[in-house]
Amino acid sequence: MLRLIPFFTTEAKLIGALKRGESRAHKVIYERYAGKMLAVCTRYCANRADAEEVMLDGFMKVFEKIEQFREDGSFEGWIRRIMVTESLMFLRKAKQWRQEVSLDEVIVEPDYEWADTAVNENDLLRMVNQMPDGYRTVFNLYAIEGYSHAEIAEMLGISEGTSKSQLSRARLLLQTNLKKLEQETRSEPYEKAYRKAAS
Known part of the structure; x- marks a missing residue:
């Protein structure tokens, strides 16, 4: 179960802190979604080590592109799409999907x-x-x-x-x-x- 840091009482406040570049928000986002997103990456990258690498790259993209997130949609869904895209980029580089x-x-x-x-x-x-x-x-x-x-x-x-x-x-x-x-x-x-x- 997620144990949110007290001042991140809502997802909106957490996203706001992420947009301000607060490292504590990075930590909470990672702890909250890492398990689910590793499962997503593992479905594309059968090798767990590759999946973990892709997931970490995906979280870096999440943190870099957080300003692009439109808060009227699902935040988890947005992260998931980034993870899928990163997985496909990894497979494309390795030419495995061909x-x-x-x-x-x-x-x-x-x-x-x-x-x-x-x-x-x-x-x-x-x-x-x-x-x-x-x-x-x-x-x-x-x-x-x-x-x-x-x-x-x-x-x-x-x-x-x-x-x-x-x-x-x-x-x-x-x-x-x-x-x-x-x-x-x-x-x-x-x-x-x-x-x-x-x-």
Whole structure:
């Protein structure tokens, strides 16, 4: 739970102090949002060390560009957009998001009949993080951040067709891994029973 320094009794006062460059406000902002923003960066940068570096760069941008924040919107949402942008800049420099891109392959929609399978949130996040960088980037931007394919194409410098193709392959890969997990989970009781009977 966030323990605000007493004189920052509202978010508006905290933002005001940040705009005045007060170091105590920097500390409170970091403590309040670091956990959430590291999670955002980790979805794009599978390597935790890279995600931490991107997050720190993101907070530096937050502090540098605080005057650009319009206080009629969500402050957390504004910070989140900066973190996503920083993550994409990192991937662009590393050219990782270009991996697995092919314009020639046919887009195939996955079969969702298996979708009622209960899956642990941690398992799902692990599967997304293990995707190739190109798949993971488009999947996060579309399915989690809510960007359109046109917006993703502009952000990444790719065509809308490539964005759709990457998303389709990401979904297919996720479907395959979820099916494997489901089969493993369903087979566990039988394996335990077999081992017990064989002992």
